Amino acid sequence: MEGTKREPFVRIAKRDDISKGKAFLIRVAAVLAALLVGAVIILILNHNPVEVYTDMVLGSLKSKTSRVETIKIMIPLLGCAVAITPAFKMKFWNIGAEGQLLAGAIAATYFALFHHATMSRPVLLSGMFIAGTLAGGLAGLIPALFKAKWGTNETLFTLMLNYIILGIERYLQNGPWKDPKGTGFPIIAMFDRSARLPKVFGVHIGWIIVLLLVAAMFVYLKYSKHGYEISVVGESERTARYAGMNVSKIIIRTMFVSGAIAGIIGYLTVCGADYTLNEGTAGGVGFTAIAVAWLAKLNPFTMIGFAFFLSVLSKGSNTIQTNFKIPASASGVLTGIILFAMLACEFFISYRVIFRGHKEKEEDGNDDN
Amino acid sequence: MTIINFFCAAVLASCPLLFGTLGEVLTEKSGNMNLGVEGMMYIGAAAGLGGAYYYEKAVSSPVAAVSVIIALVCAFVFASLGALIYSVITITFRANQNVTGLALTIFGVGLGNFAGEAMGNAAGGYVFVSNVTKNAFNAPLFPSLSNLPVVGKMLFSYNFLVYLSILLTVALALFMNHTRHGLNLRAVGENPAAADAAGINVMRSKYLSTVIGGGITGLGGLYIVMNSANGVGGVWVHNCVSGYGWLSVALVIFAMWNPWRSMLCAFIFGALSVMRLYIPLGIPDQIYIIFPYIATVIVLIAVSLRKKRENQPPSSLGLAYFREER
Numbered sequence: 001m002e003g004t005k006r007e008p009f010v011r012i013a014k015r016d017d018i019s020k021g022k023a024f025l026i027r028v029a030a031v032l033a034a035l036l037v038g039a040v041i042i043l044i045l046n047h048n049p050v051e052v053y054t055d056m057v058l059g060s061l062k063s064k065t066s067r068v069e070t071i072k073i074m075i076p077l078l079g080c081a082v083a084i085t086p087a088f089k090m091k092f093w094n095i096g097a098e099g100q101l102l103a104g105a106i107a108a109t110y111f112a113l114f115h116h117a118t119m120s121r122p123v124l125l126s127g128m129f130i131a132g133t134l135a136g137g138l139a140g141l142i143p144a145l146f147k148a149k150w151g152t153n154e155t156l157f158t159l160m161l162n163y164i165i166l167g168i169e170r171y172l173q174n175g176p177w178k179d180p181k182g183t184g185f186p187i188i189a190m191f192d193r194s195a196r197l198p199k200v201f202g203v204h205i206g207w208i209i210v211l212l213l214v215a216a217m218f219v220y221l222k223y224s225k226h227g228y229e230i231s232v233v234g235e236s237e238r239t240a241r242y243a244g245m246n247v248s249k250i251i252i253r254t255m256f257v258s259g260a261i262a263g264i265i266g267y268l269t270v271c272g273a274d275y276t277l278n279e280g281t282a283g284g285v286g287f288t289a290i291a292v293a294w295l296a297k298l299n300p301f302t303m304i305g306f307a308f309f310l311s312v313l314s315k316g317s318n319t320i321q322t323n324f325k326i327p328a329s330a331s332g333v334l335t336g337i338i339l340f341a342m343l344a345c346e347f348f349i350s351y352r353v354i355f356r357g358h359k360e361k362e363e364d365g366n367d368d369n
Numbered sequence: 370m371t372i373i374n375f376f377c378a379a380v381l382a383s384c385p386l387l388f389g390t391l392g393e394v395l396t397e398k399s400g401n402m403n404l405g406v407e408g409m410m411y412i413g414a415a416a417g418l419g420g421a422y423y424y425e426k427a428v429s430s431p432v433a434a435v436s437v438i439i440a441l442v443c444a445f446v447f448a449s450l451g452a453l454i455y456s457v458i459t460i461t462f463r464a465n466q467n468v469t470g471l472a473l474t475i476f477g478v479g480l481g482n483f484a485g486e487a488m489g490n491a492a493g494g495y496v497f498v499s500n501v502t503k504n505a506f507n508a509p510l511f512p513s514l515s516n517l518p519v520v521g522k523m524l525f526s527y528n529f530l531v532y533l534s535i536l537l538t539v540a541l542a543l544f545m546n547h548t549r550h551g552l553n554l555r556a557v558g559e560n561p562a563a564a565d566a567a568g569i570n571v572m573r574s575k576y577l578s579t580v581i582g583g584g585i586t587g588l589g590g591l592y593i594v595m596n597s598a599n600g601v602g603g604v605w606v607h608n609c610v611s612g613y614g615w616l617s618v619a620l621v622i623f624a625m626w627n628p629w630r631s632m633l634c635a636f637i638f639g640a641l642s643v644m645r646l647y648i649p650l651g652i653p654d655q656i657y658i659i660f661p662y663i664a665t666v667i668v669l670i671a672v673s674l675r676k677k678r679e680n681q682p683p684s685s686l687g688l689a690y691f692r693e694e695r
Contacts, residue, residue: 176656
């Protein structure tokens with residue numbers, strides 16, 4: 001029998017361990033491969049990939065205004081990535097950061113529109129902050145309650161809430177909160193000066209708050225009891241139960257935190273960046289944030305780098321739309337390809353591919369995506 | 370008369386949902402939870418529109434039937450290529466299915482809009498197909514029968530894609546319940562290790578059902594772009610799929626992974642999405658529009674409340690299969 005059975009063409013074996021440097025190199029190779037695929041798409045459109053990529057980088061970083069714009073894109077992106085991190089670590093697929101952000105923005109806007117005259121600026125800004133946090137937290141809490149009690153599918157629940165909250169926003173914008181001084185066009189009035197966040201180095205103070213959130217989330221996940229519980233539930237709910245953890249409570253608490261952070265980002269967006277609320281306030285950031293969080297392997301500090309990278313991509317896409325007539329949706333395409341490449345390359349980090357005839361020493365880090 | 374018009378509009382609106390749901394049912398039966406339906410619909414929509422558009426450009430007098438076939442093939446093939454990327458990453462490379470599906474959504478939404486706009490730029494504004502193709506997609510398949518009183522309109526007034534989706538429902542139900550391949554596929558979804566031991570090629574089943582399922586969802590995208598309910602079919606509209614893919618993923622749960630129930634559920638949701646045009650309830654439009662999403666939430670909760678043995682998902686749904694780690 002032994003003689004007739006041929007060794008299969010490829011075998012896959014788990015790696016025992018891989019050096020950090022090598023794993024890093026594989027990931028870098030994956031990102032480069034993705035950018036190469038992007039270059040091919042640019043070639044198909046009859047443009048020079050080097051020129052287009054250079055233009056993207058210059059368009060997002062060259063002048064002060066463009067840098068400010070890039071940072072303004074980065075703030076909600078990084079913030080939402082931090083927001084979904086505890087949920088994703090728990091394997092609770094919260095794809096509703098968008099809705100939670102919008103809920104926070106709506107709550108903050110309420111105070112900005114109707115209480116700016118009666119409150120002093122610090123009270124107003126803190127009131128808006130608290131309202132935004134609570135509203136976002138509540139939007140995260142609802143699907144968590146049902147998930148914890150009855151196992152309701154959280155992916156779809158959180159996603160549907162995005163559409164529902166967006167519908168509520170549209171209603172407010174077209175109805176009760178429509179600017180009475182407007183020219184009939186359904187928009188919400190610009191916030192009073194007292195409801196606007198101050199600027200630090202040319203960008204609204206939100207960037208400091210988001211960086212604080214990054215650090216806080218890192219500590220929360222790594223050094224707190226809650227963080228430990230989150231990772232145990234994420235690894236195995238049964239283990240968590242066996243260890244005497246109250247899984248329902250952990251799910252509900254974590255999702256409140258997750259939604260609350262998204263709510264804070266909503267507050268920052270309306271009070272710092274836009275000074276008003278509209279249906280584009282969230283603008284798809286909830287989805288891109290998932291890319292950021294996952295690319296960073298749920299490490300908040302690594303997220304800073306990836307959020308910056310994807311913000312350059314996003315701002316750069318607007319630039320190439322103007323200069324090369326390449327649609328700005330290119331950033332979504334590139335983000336998707338990079339994600340695919342990174343997801344695929346994880347395989348080569350955790351497994352070895354052994355070809356027929358090669359002896360045990362062979363280690364393969366090829367990446368074909 | 371309103372009620373009949375409402376019924377017809379509901380059927381028309383349910384068609385893309387039915388394609389999406391059937392495709393995802395086929396996919397999930399193999400144990401793959403592909404959250405990229407929204408993305409695949411965009412890819413299918415852009416590819417189908419592009420195929421018909423470039424065919425029309427290439428010939429002097431386009432033939433409707435050829436244009437339709439090219440659009441169908443393009444939508445199916447390109448959407449299934451999207452599903453193929455997903456399959457390679459989740460089945461061969463064993464990556465997390467949820468994240469890969471979300472990546473496919475990000476990619477597909479980007480690619481669909483990108484292609485739609487790039488074609489529009491090349492055409493100098495918008496990319497749209499001529500009335501020949503548009504009519505072929507929207508005209509009733511049985512014009513003579515549709516003149517019968519009441520039944521004619523309710524049963525025979527639809528375009529061919531509606532009947533195609535119904536045929537597909539029947540075919541999928543027969544396939545899953547009465548053919549060896551279908552039963553094998555279900556075995557793979559329930560317990561891949563046992564199926565593997567019984568000699569079923571697990572990898573091939575998973576690949577085939579995910580890729581074909583993805584292609585079917587692409588037809589849903591094609592329907593949206595060619596037969597838009599707003600009356601502006603046959604042209605690329607930015608963000609045109611607008612959540613229909615996600616609704617389809619939710620409908621799979623509502624339909625309990627059953628093709629017949631998919632048809633019923635898609636109809637109900639189609640009805641909900643056009644209800645505001647036929648039954649005024651005196652509530653603001655913006656709130657009325659989100660009814661299907663609210664209904665989805667209610668259904669999700671209801672389904673999770675009463676757990677019966679027969680409404681459970683395939684037991685291996687969402688889990689990668691490692692042959693070596695059995």
